[in-house]
Amino acid sequence: MPDSWKPLEIDPASVGAEASAAGLVSYLRGEAGLDDLLVKEKALVFRGFGVAPGELDGVMDLLLPNRLAYVHGNSPRTKVGKNVYTSTEYPPEFTISMHNELSYASAWPSRLLFYCEKAATTGGATPVVDGVLWLESLDPEVRAAYAGGVRYTQNLHDGLGLGKSWQDTFETDDRDEVEAFLAGSGATWQWKSDGTLRVSQVRPSTIKHPVTGVEVWFNQSDQWHSAALGDETAKALAQIMPEEDLPQSVSFADGTPIPGDYAVQVRDRGLESAVDVDWQEGDLLLIDNILVxxxxxxxNGSRRVLVAMSD
Incomplete structure (x- = not known):
């Protein structure tokens, strides 16, 4: 299954462009069909153009016409430019399972762009998975159980605690701004006495692509489920606090618990179906965030991959 799809690699020779950032910019300005190409291929790797960090903005302006802020994101990142962020800052020894960016939120980016500023000494690939293949890889009973959607719950502390604060999550310290955002998203919320913000929202488990109409797996239930963290981690968390007080948790839409083996199957099948993009410095990876x-x-070693997103 992993070999049945992979991103399209675009290099200077394949498009008759100069092997430089200027060459890539020239190609992108003349490529009127880039949007259609991305939908068709689902992911594009731009390799061999030698894009340096100082040249990135000019490329991003063409690939991401409307760069978005990472508001309501649950992943630890650092903002390093105009709506440009470090990719997830989880410790290097951990695998980050497959997911579509902000699939748990009311609005998500339509495309993501990754840029490799510094490649790891070993490892550090970005695996990508075709959402159709991921959905088809799941057992019928799992797909049926998820058909009604999922409920995500977040407990965002007020500056001290496990996970992210609500200030970091929403990039503001104004409660009125946060409430306006949440009201527009259809979420329910509660301010607790210790300043923690509890947010709950129901989202679908699959969606259809607006252009192709194909149905794809589109939720982050496995990443929000304690079972997918591993037995020891889940056990340790259970000793600290009840599940409803964890920084994030998930259930089926009606509140019924999601069986742990379902969450683990979702996690493992996604990784098994994925194709690795092995980074070279200066590479860019553009993906359709719904399809992939x-x-x-x-x-091992230091690794610096930046990410930006657009609608």
Whole structure:
């Protein structure tokens, strides 16, 4: 299954462009069909153009016409430019399972762009998975159980605690701004006495692509489920606090618990169906965020991959 799809690689020779950032910019300005190409191929790797960090903005302006802020994101990142962020800052020894960016939120980016500023010494690939293949890989009983959607719950602390604060999550310290955002998203919320913000929202488990109409797996239930963290981690968390007080948790839409083996199957089948993009410095990876999920393989050495997104 992993060999049945892979991103399209675009290099200077394949498009008759100069092997430089200027060459890539020239190609992108003349490529009127880039949007259609991305939908057709689902992911594009731009390799061999030698894009340096100082040249990135000019390329991003063409690939991401409307860069978005990472508002309501649950992943630890650092903002390094105009709506440009470090990719997930989880410790390098961990695998980050497959997911579509902000699939748990009311609005998500339509495309993501990754840029490799520094490649890891070993490992550190970005695996990508075709959402159709991921959906088809799941057992029928799992797909049926998820058909009604999922309920995500977040407990966002007020500056001290496990997970992210609500200030970091929404990039503001104004409660009125947060409430306006949540009201527009259809979420329910509660301010607790210790300043923690509890947010709950129901989202679908699959969606259809607006252009192709194909149905894809589109939720992050496995990443929000304690069973997918591993037995020891789940056991340790259970000793600290009840599940409803964890930084994030998930159930089926009606509140019924999601069986742990379902969450683990979702996680494992996504990784098994994925294709690795092995980074070279200066590479860019553009993905359709609905058609393609992404993750991260463990690595050694220092690694710096930046990410930006657009609607």
């Amino acid at each position: 999920g992404h993750g991260r393989r463990p690595f």
